[in-house]
Amino acid sequence: MNILCITHADFETPGIITNWAKDKGYHFTIKKPFQEERLPKIDSFDLLIIMGGPQSATQLESAPYLYDEIHLIQQAIEQDKKILGFCLGAQLIGAAFGAAAMKSPEKEIGVYPITLTDEGTRDPLLEGLARSFPVIHWHNDMPGLSDEAVILATSSGCPRQIIRYQPFIYGFQCHLEIDHAGIEDLINACPTDLTASLFTQDKEILHRQNYDHINELMRLLLDKFVQLKI
Helix, strand or coil, X not given: CEEEEECCCCCCXXXXXXXXXXXXXXXXXXXXXXXXXXXXXXXXXCEEEECCCCCCCCCHHHCCHHHHXXXXXXXXXXXXXXXXXXXXXXXXXXXXXXXXXXXXXXXXXXXXXXXXXXXXXXXXXXXXXXXXEEEEEEEEEECCCXXXXXXXXXXXXXXXXXXXXECCEEEECCECCCCHHHHHHHHHHCHXXXXXXXXXXXXXXXXHCCCHHHHHHHHHHHHHHXXXXX
């Protein structure tokens, strides 16, 4: 399997997704449009993964290369590619469907639970999971909703945590891929994000968190995602 992963900052990597792909023997390519790397042709990959980043999908004009990413996502949709987006990546998927990103009701940074909706408990990717479980959050915005979009999970601070846009296209506002080293990178790169709020944990709490169980859930969901039948 050929996987294309788009990133938006050197301090926000694919995390454990890279090791997962290596362990599975998949061909894993990372492209960085924010460093003026050109996106590949649509026929060069089977699965598209779009990561998070400091850019805001509510202000696309401030990072024009995001329009190129949206166009690639639209091409992938038309060709029935599997697509997975995290945080900014989820918001760009929404934009590709014509649904603009929005400000989240609350900023969320840290480890907080999300809760599956009734639709989420029946979703083929999420079925069998606990109704509520902890994930990682680092965001101010949230994805827009297309007419076909189904909300699969929510949190106390954000009503759009996991969205199924089409049967093989999912947006995760939350993170499961960030490991402890990735959290350290975010703390160092984005200290102003840790300004106190209702759902913001300070760096001492973030240092002490155990991310292993969240990362294991990411591996499980990635395994299920690639096995979904088109």
